[in-house]
Amino acid sequence: DVKVTQSSRYLVKRTGEKVFLECVQDMDHENMFWYRQDPGLGLRLIYFSYDVKMKEKGDIPEGYSVSREKKERFSLILESASTNQTSMYLCASSLGAKNIQYFGAGTRLSVL
């Protein structure tokens, strides 16, 4: 079974803090993704990566950056957290062109 692990289920941060969300997958998948999910807006792609040290912007990259130093780990960084970044963050990984994505359980981030 593919396992995608997100470091925290719940996180509370203050405005202006630098926030790191970590994601690790154990199936040697090439592709990794970060989404945010908000009520009424569904899942929106923030960033994705098709290889180590590679990153591509998704639909809503503003205010976020990512890091992929190792194949199994994909980090989402909020350089200066703001209240409008309060959301559920979901990490996923996939392999190859069929791109069947396997998701972590999510991190619910609250920025106060």
Add this chain to the structure above:
Amino acid sequence: LAKTTQPISMDSYEGQEVNITCSHNNIATNDYITWYQQFPSQGPRFIIQGYKTKVTNEVASLFIPADRKSSTLSLPRVSLSDTAVYYCLILTGGGNKLTFGTGTQLKVEL
């Protein structure tokens, strides 16, 4: 910009067949249509994937017409545990853009 549309919600009763349609324009050629199920406080979970015509697995069927501008997820004989949000995922914009559908909240009652 490609647009992917699903009904916001659907209601059903146990034992009925449920069909959820996802409409998508500008789908990339040779790319797959994938459906996911999501329960509260969990990440989405893969249900089924197809490219054209019909695909069936142990939990669902997926129907894709020749023009590939829509797809229909069919859940046979739903039960209470099928109450969830269902999303379609497609590749658009020449294959370099992932787009999730808006999601359909399915509620199954006795």
